Amino acid sequence: MESAQETRYVKRTQKDYTMSFKLQVVQEIEQGGLSTHAACRKYGIQARSTIVQWLRKFGNFDWENQTPSNMAKTPEQKIMELEVQVKLLEKQKTFLERQAFVADKKAILFDMMIDLAEKEYHIDIRKNSVPEQSTILKKKNNKQ
Structure with a gap:
């Protein structure tokens, strides 16, 4: 019964997102483990645009030139x-x-x-x- 409560969906607020949490989500998405929508559902993030913003700030993809920056x-x-x-x-x-x-x-x-x-x-x-x-x-x- 307690294990079911632990995996239950918890809606988060913006103040809950620590830097390590953001980096973990970005890393998971960039490795191909999750899509942005799946990350929203899994971690209870309210908007997909929040994750896209994290990807632009902390990810390896060069958004200006549309190429991965490590290439x-x-x-x-x-x-x-x-x-x-x-x-x-x-x-x-x-x-x-x-x-x-x-x-x-x-x-x-x-x-x-x-x-x-x-x-x-x-x-x-x-x-x-x-x-x-x-x-x-x-x-x-x-x-x-």
């Missing part, structure tokens, strides 16, 4: 990957150079606007000197 890549594949990476880095470099150019132009424009405002309104906008002491501090210094 050796041919030199041609490595060259193609590196070429794609170089193109991406060139695009990023071009984008960042453009942003730097725009930022420089904005800084020049803002400086011109401040200069114009200082001339037009006869006020100092930029702080070039030490600010004056407050009147309270001046009174204290005069008493001493």
